[in-house]
Amino acid sequence: MLTERVRSVTPAPPHRGSAIRDVPLPDTAHDPVTFSVQRLSAWFGQQQVLRDVSIEIPGRQVTAIIGPSGCGKSTFIRCLNRMHELVPAARRSGRVLLEGEDIHARTVDPVLLRRRVGMVFQKPNPFPTMSIRDNVLAGLRLTRQLRRSKADAVVERALRQAALWEEVSDRLAQPGIGLSGGQQQRLCIARSLAVEPDVLLMDEPCSALDPIATARIEDLIHALRDEYTIVIVTHNMQQAARVSQRTVFLLMGELVEHGETDQLFTAPRDRRTEDYITGKFG
Amino acid sequence: MKATRHTDRAYESDLIQLRERLLLMAGRVEDMISRAIKALEQRDAVLARRTIITDRRVNRDEMEIDESCLIILAKRQPMASDLRFIALALKMVVDLERIGDLAVNICERVVDLAERPPLAPYPDIPQMADLVRGMLRDAVDAFVDHDDAKAQSVIDRDDLVDQLYHHTFREILHAMVEAQGHSGVERGIQLQSVCKYLERMADHITNLAEQVIFMVQGKDIRHAGKLDVRGT
Numbered sequence: 001m002l003t004e005r006v007r008s009v010t011p012a013p014p015h016r017g018s019a020i021r022d023v024p025l026p027d028t029a030h031d032p033v034t035f036s037v038q039r040l041s042a043w044f045g046q047q048q049v050l051r052d053v054s055i056e057i058p059g060r061q062v063t064a065i066i067g068p069s070g071c072g073k074s075t076f077i078r079c080l081n082r083m084h085e086l087v088p089a090a091r092r093s094g095r096v097l098l099e100g101e102d103i104h105a106r107t108v109d110p111v112l113l114r115r116r117v118g119m120v121f122q123k124p125n126p127f128p129t130m131s132i133r134d135n136v137l138a139g140l141r142l143t144r145q146l147r148r149s150k151a152d153a154v155v156e157r158a159l160r161q162a163a164l165w166e167e168v169s170d171r172l173a174q175p176g177i178g179l180s181g182g183q184q185q186r187l188c189i190a191r192s193l194a195v196e197p198d199v200l201l202m203d204e205p206c207s208a209l210d211p212i213a214t215a216r217i218e219d220l221i222h223a224l225r226d227e228y229t230i231v232i233v234t235h236n237m238q239q240a241a242r243v244s245q246r247t248v249f250l251l252m253g254e255l256v257e258h259g260e261t262d263q264l265f266t267a268p269r270d271r272r273t274e275d276y277i278t279g280k281f282g
Numbered sequence: 283m284k285a286t287r288h289t290d291r292a293y294e295s296d297l298i299q300l301r302e303r304l305l306l307m308a309g310r311v312e313d314m315i316s317r318a319i320k321a322l323e324q325r326d327a328v329l330a331r332r333t334i335i336t337d338r339r340v341n342r343d344e345m346e347i348d349e350s351c352l353i354i355l356a357k358r359q360p361m362a363s364d365l366r367f368i369a370l371a372l373k374m375v376v377d378l379e380r381i382g383d384l385a386v387n388i389c390e391r392v393v394d395l396a397e398r399p400p401l402a403p404y405p406d407i408p409q410m411a412d413l414v415r416g417m418l419r420d421a422v423d424a425f426v427d428h429d430d431a432k433a434q435s436v437i438d439r440d441d442l443v444d445q446l447y448h449h450t451f452r453e454i455l456h457a458m459v460e461a462q463g464h465s466g467v468e469r470g471i472q473l474q475s476v477c478k479y480l481e482r483m484a485d486h487i488t489n490l491a492e493q494v495i496f497m498v499q500g501k502d503i504r505h506a507g508k509l510d511v512r513g514t
Contacts, residue, residue: 265361266362267501273362278360278363279289
């Protein structure tokens with residue numbers, strides 16, 4: 001039945017070990033909840049953009065964040081890999097646990113956290129002076145040296161995962177900036193995948209792309225969702241309905257409703273969600 | 283809570299127009315039932331024939347509403363209650379069109395029966411027709427007012443129509459036996475068919491009411507408790 005589909009939360013396979021501290025975590029290895037967000041609030045200076053948001057984001061699923069402009073969608077996902085704190089005068093309160101571990105703990109290295117929780121931005125942002133190959137390896141080289149044979153394997157694997165290998169394998173030395181918009185976005189996804197993250201955060205990854213390039217990215221999300229936890233911010237509700245298994249609706253920094261995507265888009269529980277997704281918002 | 287409108291006024295207008303078309307179609311079908319039963323009671327073959335012609339307009343309504351729904355789906359990709367409304371409209375026209383066809387079937391029997399002497403008076407048939415008409419009116423009102431309680435009351439009344447159908451069916455059977463002759467049996471079968479058509483109309487109206495509940499609550503109540511396939 002359309003509105004009463006029951007889909008059990010697929011338990012996540014054991015993760016690859018904590019990249020935050022680079023040591024395996026003991027008891028949380030089989031925890032199916034990738035993120036546990038507890039009473040998260042965030043500010044830019046005096047302006048509060050997130051208010052007391054608490055939510056569990058399950059592993060190896062796609063979670064879409066929807067809501068009107070300024071509702072705190074991007075800030076929310078930027079809190080998941082501590083990019084929010086890079087903005088001057090930005091602050092937050094509350095806790096974010098990644099497989100049971102507080103990402104704001106003093107022992108956590110934000111650079112290693114961001115390797116484990118990668119991000120793809122609205123506008124494709126390949127490094128303009130780097131080749132396609134070097135763009136893929138850019139994240140890895142921040143933290144380690146690679147042998148050429150190992151680096152070649154990483155490049156091929158990441159580009160294949162990002163469904164780009166067939167299109168660029170004969171021009172890896174050419175600048176990444178020479179690719180089309182859609183290809184550049186997939187190159188950025190390959191760059192994120194090269195560091196073997198557990199989570200991919202996507203901040204409106206298709207908003208600058210044409211329908212064909214968008215379809216490729218959505219197809220890629222389908223291919224990646226069994227292996228990675230994906231959190232995608234999108235203004236396109238049809239896209240959220242197509243690619244995600246769970247959807248979160250934020251309004252003026254507050255979490256209004258979250259649940260199974262099929263249920264939320266056919267029979268939302270909250271009137272505010274109903275008004276937003278049917279286009280009745282002023 | 284204050285009713286909200288769609289920000290896109292053209293979309294709002296498309297949905298309002300679709301709703302109005304559905305109401306017009308439902309009104310036409312309700313009128314067809316009334317006229318079919320009036321023709322039966324008054325043995326009026328002319329009225330029956332006129333009513334049969336009205337069905338063409340109902341058929342056209344079905345096609346036009348289907349087309350409107352497809353255009354809205356393609357252009358607007360409706361969500362939530364809008365999506366449920368379009369799904370309802372697509373199913374509602376099928377049931378309304380079938381009810382119209384059943385009214386035509388009654389009229390066809392009336393044309394035949396009007397040429398022969400009456401078998402016996404059957405007060406239960408107009409009573410069934412009144413019930414069916416009331417069910418249709420309430421199902422449509424429930425749709426207009428988003429009234430799931432009223433829709434549920436329509437569903438509950440279906441059992442009453444079924445009881446009346448079985449009762450009337452037996453009564454006509456007795457009359458056929460008493461009439462003792464080929465013509466009596468033939469007229470009896472025609473009248474039993476009329477009852478069956480009314481009973482089928484009530485089933486289609488029950489479908490409508492179930493769809494209204496789905497539109498209002500987002501909850502599918504069809505075949506409640508009857509989907510257990512164990513043992514089949």
